[in-house]
Amino acid sequence: MAKPYVIGIDMGGTNTAFGIVDARGNVIASDSIKTVKHADINDYIDELHTEITRVITANDAAGKIQGIGIGAPNANYYTGIIEDAPNLPWKGPIPFANMISEKFGIPCIITNDANAAAIGEMTYGAARGMKDFIMITLGTGVGSGIVINGQMVYGHDGFAGELGHVIVKRTNGRVCGCGRTGCLEAYCSATGVARTAREFLEIRDDESKLRNYDIESITSKDVYDCAIAGDKLAKEIFDYTGTILGEALADFTAFSSPEAFVLFGGLTKSGDLIMNPIKEAYEKNVLGIYKGKTKIMLSEMKESDAAILGASALGWEVKDTD
């Protein structure tokens, strides 16, 4: 018989959040630790074990955990290995699912963070009942989780769904963290917005509130604040960003013709400032047979819960050990 709880873990480059989740998708308890604090992966796992065990005990959940699901950068669903994630403190391939499973004595499944978010959205969020949708996460980077015929797309090697690394500028594209140039992520992430701000301020000479900021440390939040205050150049930065994303989404539709794109992550807090240019560019660029069919919508999940819930849903997939 299945046990009543699962653990969801969302590993980011800075923080790792975790929670105990019941079968209805209620986060019973949650907390977090610093990922960056540990240069040695074993120290990281030790602290994670200590903290999660504390929360399990405090909630009378010892012996009642069915499985552990983890969303982590560059995590491979098939192998359980995290492979060379550029934003994590540990280098080389890490057999993370096995390490966690052994430490806790509980079966563990991992997938990348954007896939975990997509699973969360399908199970508890805006994509409930959808069999074909694409989740786009707009944070420090751009991630994606693709669902087709009601199934996550993992690809033949477990690494499908890296839409942040589709090339949107074939010539003179920006350098991306992946080592190539012109990736979607270099334009449509929070850091991409900040780069656009710096570029616009350098090559143009019109007035802008953004000129009051230190150009080297401008953030997407600064651009948002200025745009909300009516700044024309700041608004144009969102138009530029949204247009590139809308054009890219139009191309993605030619692949899997999804019922919806669900957008998630920090940049979506900009609301219509980013959504309007995305929708406009999408409808203008999408192939005729797809026009007016695909929804572009915001995630319905609380950002703090979404990743934990998404990861936790994997915890129900583990084989029953009783």
Place this chain on the structure above:
Amino acid sequence: MAKPYVIGIDMGGTNTAFGIVDARGNVIASDSIKTVKHADINDYIDELHTEITRVITANDAAGKIQGIGIGAPNANYYTGIIEDAPNLPWKGPIPFANMISEKFGIPCIITNDANAAAIGEMTYGAARGMKDFIMITLGTGVGSGIVINGQMVYGHDGFAGELGHVIVKRTNGRVCGCGRTGCLEAYCSATGVARTAREFLEIRDDESKLRNYDIESITSKDVYDCAIAGDKLAKEIFDYTGTILGEALADFTAFSSPEAFVLFGGLTKSGDLIMNPIKEAYEKNVLGIYKGKTKIMLSEMKESDAAILGASALGWEVKDTD
């Protein structure tokens, strides 16, 4: 009990080929009629019925047909409707699966021609045993059929897999038959190769055997003949074409991380002339985690049989009517 045969029909803008196929994928008999001959869809269906019935009777297959599978441009698997196919003589939506089914008294399933080719390749060709691959058809246009988790990708509306209409040139792109500009199809189809030849001949002034041809009527076959004869400019046309396709395939991998791309259609007869630049551009452009993992291969099916076999495989999907 299933009957021993299916009918496969491959409807093209010019010809419609059909065949009787047994459960082992043997084409028992085949023939074709002219699609273009009939301005009225009902006349077309009448001739198709007469000719197929003749072949059925000649092969003692009356009453032994399980189902009819059809590959046709812009055909929707879910609805059975052909929607505004630009290369067919009939305008507006045509409920083709129902019309055929009623005329023959046999259940019928349709899908677009590239999907039919992918099903054929998965069932009988180079993609046997693969659960994740992408079929790219390089003919008058560029089509695609995508298989993920062992299933055809139809999308929420039945129109997924139009990779020929992904935008590869965002600025100053060529006008495409779909009404937009910069589509992959405008560069990497047989007609795209001919357009590249005309462009190169106009903007350059180096020697080429291609200058002996009437520039307005140059075909991809002419470019092939000149390249094989050692013509430098003709070879560069294939390099240009293959590079654009290789770059596009690298982006497609970021979507579904397929085990293989299977290339099919007239342009693939150019062999290494086109395959070498495709493979080179692919490996150069694909994201690091995918490097060296995905095969780019040629279809293993005879072009004349592939479409009939692929379409016929749909004939086995019909519900048993006995």
